Structures are given as structure tokens and as C-alpha cells.
Amino acid sequence: MNNPLLETFSNLHDSAPFSAIKEEHFLPAFTQLIDESEKEIEKIAQNIEEPIFENTIEALAFSGEKLDIVSHLFFNLNSAETNDELQKIAQEISPLLSAFSSKISQNEKLFLRIKNVFDGKTQLNLTEEQQTLLNETYKGFVRSGALLNNEDKKTLEEIDANLSLKSLQFGQNVLASTNAYFKNILDKNELAGIPEAILSQYKADAEERNLEGYVITLDYPSYLPAVTYAENRKLRSELALANGRKSFDGGEFDNQNLVKELIALKQKKAELLGYQNYATYVLEERMAQNSAKVFEFLKELSQKAKPFAEQEILELKKLAEKDGISEMQTYDHAFYAEKLRKQKFDLNDEELKPYFQLEKVQEAVFSLAKKLFHLDFKENTEIDTYNNEVKTYEIFENGNFKSLLYVDYFPRKGKRAGAWMTSYQNQYKKNGVEKRPHISVVCNFSKPTKDAPSLLTFQEVTTLFHEFGHALHGVLANTVYPTLSGTSVKWDFVELPSQFLENYCYEPEFLKTFAKHFETGEILSDEKIEKISASKSFMEGYQTLRQVGLATLDMKYHSEFVGEKSIKIFEDETLKEMQLYPVNPETAISPSFSHIFAGGYSAGYYSYKWAEVLDADAFQYFKENGIFDKEIADKYKVLLESGGSKNPMDLYKNFRGSEPNVESLLKRAFG
Structure with missing residues (x-):
């Protein structure tokens, strides 16, 4: 069988030939490429020449190039364009990749060569990036069990294979549980309060289902517009209950046991490798370094945020009381928060949406990248994509090709919820030739209708800027080795570029350049723009406390959880001090907490708030000198280009001149 995955991609910029790829190509491709990569690794391990940086560390960093590309391609499709067949294949492929990874990390001859180079590193004349690669390679092997005996290595291999499969199953259950529910409403009166533009989308969704x-x-x-605008409290309650019961209803897609199994496996892995718990294992490789520092950080934020959060909820309760509601519930929050926002700032998402046409917001983020980093974007309709909704852009810097960018904006069956940035090909330099990255931004914005283009809520505007911040980290990558390129940085550093870019959405000077009515071209009034800017800290106490709660839950799961305890009880006990509304016994967060059980944020969810300290401090630096200041932008570009090639704190201090200050975040949030 002719298999395009096994051939050299001949499309422009070596881009993936999506239209030629079929489901049945993946398993044979993975099987062959894993075999080829194993032989490549074995050749490095069996090399009779003295182990040196080039023939061992560097050779390993560049190995498995084709397998890497096919892996990125498959798992990206499994997130953005999945189906039953792809999910079945994922279940077969995941243990193969896990076994391959274990085979590398447990290759004694290979590790002996790595150790020889590492032990003699003081005698080597290495660049800073090479030193980083050497250190990361050695630590990676040790943390993967290279120092274990053979029996423990086998156990670790089984644990990793299990973790891979169960994490995959967790995510698939959440997607299936999400897709299994829909609410069909025939009487329009039940939808009072929901804007017409949203109703058009609901009508289109009904038509799609006949x-x-x-x-x-x-x-x-x-879901969000319904619980934000529906005057029908019973409807809000029903939707919130369905959302809170995702994978927590005892049915086919229930994740409660999977949560326990995943935690137990992670704990077993940590102990096997000599760590007290999984959080300790994870944080050794983070900026934060240890659990105590993270808990201290979260406690400080919680103490600062809670009084503000309580005051915010008190304001909402006063509004609810006017509607005869004596006890507010979680499903009332978004509805009354929107009312209060309108009252305080006269801002309504649906009133603002006509000023945030998706295409115009994208143009704005492109123009910002040009102002800061001299990047130009050119759409290319000839580049192959996996769905006709996906658009592709070539990115140039001073006329030189910099990156390929795929954008995929609309929800559809087979596409997981949320928004994310990913890559199909990493940037690196090998034998004098540079491979430029292929980056993808995936979101779930409202589709265009017969009457209007895709119009974004302001929150969706910030989401696009957030993911594009990640994308720039990949686009500007300028390292030698693929494992240190772009977003391959410490987890609590990776959100800095994304959250940093969100700040521009609140700057009047910049907002005026793109907040224009999609029909009239009228610019959003200065008054509204000032209110958007002022609204940045709206409900910041509540949002901070919520994020701190999720981060604390994550940390406690990975440092304190006892398997006999019910998931629901553990969650309620952990979040008790941060709960601002009555707890519903029928709902839980954990069984659909994909970030920590299906994604890479185990013992790392705190990094969102950690990175907020970084982004607040970084943007404060710009604000003191001008938000488009060329000199500062050039220094910030160096930070982005460097990826994981240098210590993140050193990178930050080189940019800012000092370590980040938590006061910048507190000042921005609470004044």
C-alpha cells in the first residue's frame, strides 16, 4: 500500500499532505517508523567511538524526525478532527509509543554513553544551548528510570503505558459525555433574554440535527451564552447540571474511577523514582521547584483575592434578591455577573460582538505581530488542510519565510472543546539547514450565519490573542535543537507569551485600530473602549479564587490524595475555603478536569497564575516605556526565540533586568 506518511512530504514548505492521508495509513506508518527509530537509537548506543557530545547527545536530539512529524500530525487530528476510527487507532498507537519511549530511556548502553558525556562536561567547550541539552538529556533519562534495576524498569514501563492509555480514555470520555447531551427547545419564549444572534446559531444547530x-x-x-443571558432560571439550572455532570453520572463515560487510577499510577511512578509524591517529581523541573513554594504562592493569592471575591458576590446577590432569589447558585453567577457588568460599565457582550468580527480581530493580531516583531502574514489557499474550514498563512520576516500557520476556528463534531496552539513541525537547525515550524491555532468560536459573519465576545477576543501568543513562541523559535525549540520550555513559563499578549486587548490605543462595526465600519466609542479597559479587573477576585481553587485541587491530588476517598468528597473538602456558592451534590469538576488528567498540567495548573505574575510584570515594563516600544520588543523577542535553550529565570531577567514581582499582578488585579 502506498503510504504518504512514509514518503518525504513534497508540498510547499514540506507541509502535510492531509487530503492524501487516510485512517488506515497511521498504524502501518507508526509501526515502521518506530522500528526505524529504534534502529537509529541502537546505532547511537552501539557506536564503538568514544562518546562525545556530537555522536551521542546531539545525535539523539535529532533522531526520530519522521516519527515525530507523524506523531504530531496524528494526535493533532485526534484533537481537532477525530472520529471513532482515529480514537480506536489512538488506543493501539499510544502503548506502542509508550513502549518505544521506555525502550529508549531504559537502554543501558545508550545511558552509559550519555553519562560519560555528562560526567566529563566540565572539560567540554559547549555553548549555553548545548549545556542545556546535555543537562536536560541526562536528567530526562534519570527521571525516566535509567538508574533503576531491571525489574523496576519493567514496572515503570508498564506504569507509563497505563498512564498513556488511561489519560487518552479520560479525554475521550469527556468528549463523548459533552457530545451526548443537547437540549432541544421548541418554544422561543423559554429562551427569553438570549440575543438573536445566538438564537440564530441555536436554530442552525437544530437544523443540522433535523x-x-x-x-x-x-x-x-x-453553553456559555445560555447560562449568561437566559432569564429562564430553570433552563440555566438544567444546563449547568448537565455541564457539571460530564463524566460524573455513573454512565458509560464516567471518569471517577479513572481519576483514582491515574492518581495511583502517578504516585507509584513517583515513589519508584525516589520521590515522595508526583507533585515533587513534577516540580523538580519547574520554575517553582517544590510543592511548598507553590502552596505558599497559592495561599498568598487566595488570601488577597477572597475579600474582593466575597464583596463581588455580595453585589451579585443584591441583584438576585430583586428577582426574588434568596440563595444564589453557581448557575446564577454568569447571568448576574453580566447584569452587573452592564450596570457598572454598560457593557454587554452581545452589544460588543458586532465590533469584533473574527476576520478583523485576526487582522489586528497579525498587525500587532508586525509592529512588535516585523512579521507579515500571507494567506495561501493552495496549502493542503484537514478540513475546508481551516485556513493557512505563510509568515515572513523581512521577506524571509518564517513559519506556516494553520487556523481552525469553528466547533464541529469530532473536535474537542476549548482553544489551543500546537505544532505540526518543530523548528531546528541541522547540517547547516534550518527547518522552520508549522504552527496551528485551534478555537471554538461561533460560526458565521446567513445574516452575519463570525462575531466574537470580548472573552473570545482575548482567547484568540492568548493562543496567538503561544503561536508566536513557536513562530519565532530560533534554536538549534528541536527538543528546546518554541514552547518546549518549563510548564510554569509556557503561559507567559500567551497571557502577555492578552494585555493588548485592554489598551485603548490598540483597540481603536480594530474594534469596528462589521456592517457600518463605525469605531467602538471611546467611552466603551475606556470601559473595556476598566473592566479588566471586573470579577477578578472571583476569577482568581476560582483559578487558585483549581490549582490547589490539582496540587492536592498529586501530593495528598488517598485512593479510598470519594472523588466528590475530596474535591469538596479541598475547595471548601474557596467556595462562594452552595455545592451541588450532583456535580463535580474532577471527572472532566482534562487539563490535569488528559493534558500536561498534572501538578502544574498553578502555572496559569504563576505566569500571570510574569505577564503582568512584563507588560508593566512595556507600559512604562510605550506598549509598542521597539527596544523592549526586541528584548522580548529574544526571550521568545530562545525557547527552552536557557534557564527561564535567566531569560526573564535578561529581558526585564530583574526577577518578576508579584506586586505587578496584585496591582493590576486589585488596584
Whole structure:
């Protein structure tokens, strides 16, 4: 069988030939490429020449190039364009990749060569990036069990294979649970308060299902407007209950046991490698360094945020009381928060949406990248994509090709919820030739309708800027080795570029350049723009406390959880001090907490707030000198280009001149 995955990609910029790739190509490709990569690794391990940096560390960093590309391609499709067949293949491929990874990390001859180079590193004349690669390679092997005996190595291999499969299953269950629910409403009166533009989308969703009336799903662009605007409290309650019961209903897609199994496996892995718990294991490789520092950080934020959060909720309760609600519930929060936002700032998402046409917001983020980093974007409709909704852009810097960018903006069946940035090909330099990256930004914004283009809520505007911040980290990558390129940085550093870029959405000077009515071209009024800017800290106490709660739950799961305890009880006990509303016994966060159980944020969810300290401090530096200041932008570009090739704190201090200051975040959030 002719298999395009096994051939050299001949499309422009070596881009993936999506239209030629079929499901049946993946398993044979993975099987062959894993075999080829194993032989490549074995050749490095069996090399009779003296181990040196070039023939061992560097050779390993560049190994498995084709397997890497096919892996990126498959797992990206499994997130953005999955189906039953791809999910079945994922279940077969994951243990193969896990076994391959274990085989490398447990290759004694290979590790002996690495150790020889590492032990003699003081005698080597290495660049800073080479020193980083050597250190990271050695530590990576040790943390993967290279110093274990053979029996323990086998146990670790089984644990990793299990973790891989169970994490995959967790994510698939959440997706299936999300897709399994929809609410069909025939009477438009039940949808009072929901803007017409949203109702048009609900009507279109019903038509897609060959149903009368309107359909609301648990996909965020459908769910969020309903709980934000629906005057029908019973409807808000039903939707919130369905959302809170995702993978927590005892049914086919329930994740409660999987949570326990994943935690137990991680704990077993940590202990096997000589760590007290999984959090300790993870944090050794983070900026934060240890659990105590993270808990101290979270406690400080919680103590600062809680009084503000309580005051914010008190304001909401006063509004709710006017509607005869004596006890607010979680499903009332978004509705009354929107009312209060309108009252305080006269801002309504649906009133603002006409000023944030998706194409115009994208143009704005492109123009910002040009102002700061001299990047130009050119759409290329000839580049192959995996879905006709995906658009592709070539990015140039001073006329030189910099990166390929795929953008995939709309929800559809088979696409997981949320927004993310990923890559199909990393940047690196080998034998005098540089491979430039292929980056993808995936979101779930409302689709265009017959009457209007895709119009974004302001929160969705910030989401696009957030993911594009990640994308720039990949686009500007300028390292030698692929494992240190772009977003391959410490987890609590990776959110700095994304959260940093969000700040521009609140700057009047910049907002005026793109907040224009999609029909009239009228610029959003100065008054509204000033209110958007002022609204940045709206409900910041509540949001901070919520994020701190999730981060604390994550940390406690990975440092204190006892398997006999019910998931629900553990969650409620952990979040007790941070709960601002009555707890619903039928809902839980953990069984659909994909970030920590299906993604890479185990013992790392705190990094969102940690990175907020970095981004607040970094943007404060710009604000003191001008938000488009060329000199500072050039220094910031160096930070982005460097990826994981240098210590992140050193990178930050080289940019800012000092370590980040938590006061910058507190000042921005609470004044």
C-alpha cells in the first residue's frame, strides 16, 4: 500500500499532505517508523567511538524526525478532527509509543554513553544551548528510570503505558459525555433574554440535527451564552447540571474511577523514582521547584483575592434578591455577573460582538505581530488542510519565510472543546539547514450565519490573542535543537507569551485600530473602549479564587490524595475555603478536569497564575516605556526565540533586568 506518511512530504514548505492521508495509513506508518527509530537509537548506543557530545547527545536530539512529524500530525487530528476510527487507532498507537519511549530511556548502553558525556562536561567547550541539552538529556533519562534495576524498569514501563492509555480514555470520555447531551427547545419564549444572534446559531444547530426549534449543546460557544443571558432560571439550572455532570453520572463515560487510577499510577511512578509524591517529581523541573513554594504562592493569592471575591458576590446577590432569589447558585453567577457588568460599565457582550468580527480581530493580531516583531502574514489557499474550514498563512520576516500557520476556528463534531496552539513541525537547525515550524491555532468560536459573519465576545477576543501568543513562541523559535525549540520550555513559563499578549486587548490605543462595526465600519466609542479597559479587573477576585481553587485541587491530588476517598468528597473538602456558592451534590469538576488528567498540567495548573505574575510584570515594563516600544520588543523577542535553550529565570531577567514581582499582578488585579 502506498503510504504518504512514509514518503518525504513534497508540498510547499514540506507541509502535510492531509487530503492524501487516510485512517488506515497511521498504524502501518507508526509501526515502521518506530522500528526505524529504534534502529537509529541502537546505532547511537552501539557506536564503538568514544562518546562525545556530537555522536551521542546531539545525535539523539535529532533522531526520530519522521516519527515525530507523524506523531504530531496524528494526535493533532485526534484533537481537532477525530472520529471513532482515529480514537480506536489512538488506543493501539499510544502503548506502542509508550513502549518505544521506555525502550529508549531504559537502554543501558545508550545511558552509559550519555553519562560519560555528562560526567566529563566540565572539560567540554559547549555553548549555553548545548549545556542545556546535555543537562536536560541526562536528567530526562534519570527521571525516566535509567538508574533503576531491571525489574523496576519493567514496572515503570508498564506504569507509563497505563498512564498513556488511561489519560487518552479520560479525554475521550469527556468528549463523548459533552457530545451526548443537547437540549432541544421548541418554544422561543423559554429562551427569553438570549440575543438573536445566538438564537440564530441555536436554530442552525437544530437544523443540522433535523430538529425543529432550537438546540443548545455543552460546547462552550453554545453553553456559555445560555447560562449568561437566559432569564429562564430553570433552563440555566438544567444546563449547568448537565455541564457539571460530564463524566460524573455513573454512565458509560464516567471518569471517577479513572481519576483514582491515574492518581495511583502517578504516585507509584513517583515513589519508584525516589520521590515522595508526583507533585515533587513534577516540580523538580519547574520554575517553582517544590510543592511548598507553590502552596505558599497559592495561599498568598487566595488570601488577597477572597475579600474582593466575597464583596463581588455580595453585589451579585443584591441583584438576585430583586428577582426574588434568596440563595444564589453557581448557575446564577454568569447571568448576574453580566447584569452587573452592564450596570457598572454598560457593557454587554452581545452589544460588543458586532465590533469584533473574527476576520478583523485576526487582522489586528497579525498587525500587532508586525509592529512588535516585523512579521507579515500571507494567506495561501493552495496549502493542503484537514478540513475546508481551516485556513493557512505563510509568515515572513523581512521577506524571509518564517513559519506556516494553520487556523481552525469553528466547533464541529469530532473536535474537542476549548482553544489551543500546537505544532505540526518543530523548528531546528541541522547540517547547516534550518527547518522552520508549522504552527496551528485551534478555537471554538461561533460560526458565521446567513445574516452575519463570525462575531466574537470580548472573552473570545482575548482567547484568540492568548493562543496567538503561544503561536508566536513557536513562530519565532530560533534554536538549534528541536527538543528546546518554541514552547518546549518549563510548564510554569509556557503561559507567559500567551497571557502577555492578552494585555493588548485592554489598551485603548490598540483597540481603536480594530474594534469596528462589521456592517457600518463605525469605531467602538471611546467611552466603551475606556470601559473595556476598566473592566479588566471586573470579577477578578472571583476569577482568581476560582483559578487558585483549581490549582490547589490539582496540587492536592498529586501530593495528598488517598485512593479510598470519594472523588466528590475530596474535591469538596479541598475547595471548601474557596467556595462562594452552595455545592451541588450532583456535580463535580474532577471527572472532566482534562487539563490535569488528559493534558500536561498534572501538578502544574498553578502555572496559569504563576505566569500571570510574569505577564503582568512584563507588560508593566512595556507600559512604562510605550506598549509598542521597539527596544523592549526586541528584548522580548529574544526571550521568545530562545525557547527552552536557557534557564527561564535567566531569560526573564535578561529581558526585564530583574526577577518578576508579584506586586505587578496584585496591582493590576486589585488596584
